[in-house]
Structure formats: structure tokens, C-alpha cells
Amino acid sequence: MIKALDQNQSRELLRRERIGRLGCISEGVPYVVPVNYVFDGECACLHSLPGQKIEAMRSEPRVCLQVDEIEDELNWKSVLAYGIYEEITNQHERAEALNHLLARFSRLTPVESFIAVDATAPAPIVFRIRINRITGICEGGER
């Protein structure tokens, strides 16, 4: 039986997980990529090198972040957070957001460090998804 998760259950799942799938629309068709994120209760914070997903979100900022916990076909939870793409360009806010991300994903630090010393590498884009709606469903027992 598939049941709804309530808002608290959905938000807790978003807070405790680290990997999600970002859904956006690229040239009229759906585009989905795995991402690392941090959810602070209002926004999901992410970073990415420039590329197709950044171009897609700049052009159509209504995006979603899908996060799940799957044990097997009959025991799973999935949360879908809808929101608006916002690029973080202010230097202070950008540094704060990067610190927030790197505190959670310490292994990513070398990438940013590498970029800092390689002037030819493109700067990573730091962005948030300002969440305006969250839905969650589950099947099977509690984990």
C-alpha cells in the first residue's frame, strides 16, 4: 500500500539525506541528474560546474529535487521538493553556502581547492532551490 508522508516526515528525510536527483527542463524535455545537497529547512543548497543543468535552470527556474530511501521494491520512501532555482552570486553568501556544503561533503574540498589554484578551470556555480512545496509517499514498513 502506498501512503502519503506528512510534512514533518518529508522534511526529516530531506534533512538526513545527502544525495538527491535534481529535475529540470532542458530544451523542453525533462533532465535529471544526481546531486549532493544540504537542506536547511527552507532551501536546498547545491553547487555544480557550468553545463547543461545550469543552462536549463537559468532558462526555466522551476525545478524539483527528488530524494528517496529505498530498501527494496516494497519498502521505500520518496520525497519531491518543488522550488525555484536561485544562483548565489554575492561573494559573502556564496562563501557561506560553499562552507555549508563543504562541511557536509568534506571530500569535495579538494575540488574547490584545485579550482582555486587553476585559473583556467571554470568556477563552480553555487545555487539554492527555494522550496515552495513538498510531497512525500512511502510503501512498506518504517525503517
Next chain:
Amino acid sequence: MIKALDQNQSRELLRRERIGRLGCISEGVPYVVPVNYVFDGECACLHSLPGQKIEAMRSEPRVCLQVDEIEDELNWKSVLAYGIYEEITNQHERAEALNHLLARFSRLTPVESFIAVDATAPAPIVFRIRINRITGICEGGER
């Protein structure tokens, strides 16, 4: 360093995995859900109860299936298969597709059996995604 997967690597990943994230467009915004699938080299075969994703794909049949293998932030592969939603309504084809799915996901059998004996339950929709383009990227070592 993020690198491209070639077509063979991408197709192998689609064949060996069982869980993907289906991306579609629902009322103008991206919609992503985890799904079980079987890939036969041309199509991904899936089933679902009626609901938002079926309505979305009937209205906008250009969809994608994203499948990944993630070890950690620096070691992962992700494949994105673009294709067209096709509902399987012919009874013979539908039975064949369901058998194909149930052979791979034997634990799903009770759901279909349950539905078969409960006339009030909605019949599951069986559908394929006819894949027309596959891209794949990876970072880090080979698994």
C-alpha cells in the same frame, strides 16, 4: 574529473540496474519519481498505478529515465536515457511486459495478484519508454 561514458558502458549500466528515476513534466514543471524498470536494449519497461506520473506522460510523452551507481561524492556513474512514453494496452503485449517485469521483480507479484482478485482496485498501467538517446557521465575509478 568528470568523464563521458560511451554508449556501451551506458547501456550496460541500464541493463544491470533495476531502479531508476523517471523524469517527466507535470503541468509545466519537472516531476521525478523512483521506478523499477527492465531495459531490453530498445525500451525500458515499467508499470505503475494510475496517478500523476501517468497523467503527466500521457500529456507530454517526452520523458527520461536516469539511472546511477553512486559509491560516494567522488566515485559515481549516471546515465540519462531519453525516450517516448508508450502505453501498452494490447492484452497480449501487456501480459508479456508484465511477465518480463515480474521475472525481474518477483516480490511485486503479490501486488498484481492482489489487484487481480480485488475488482475495486485500479488496474496497473503497463508502459514502455522507447529510448532514442542515451548519455552517460562518471567520476572517479571503475567499480
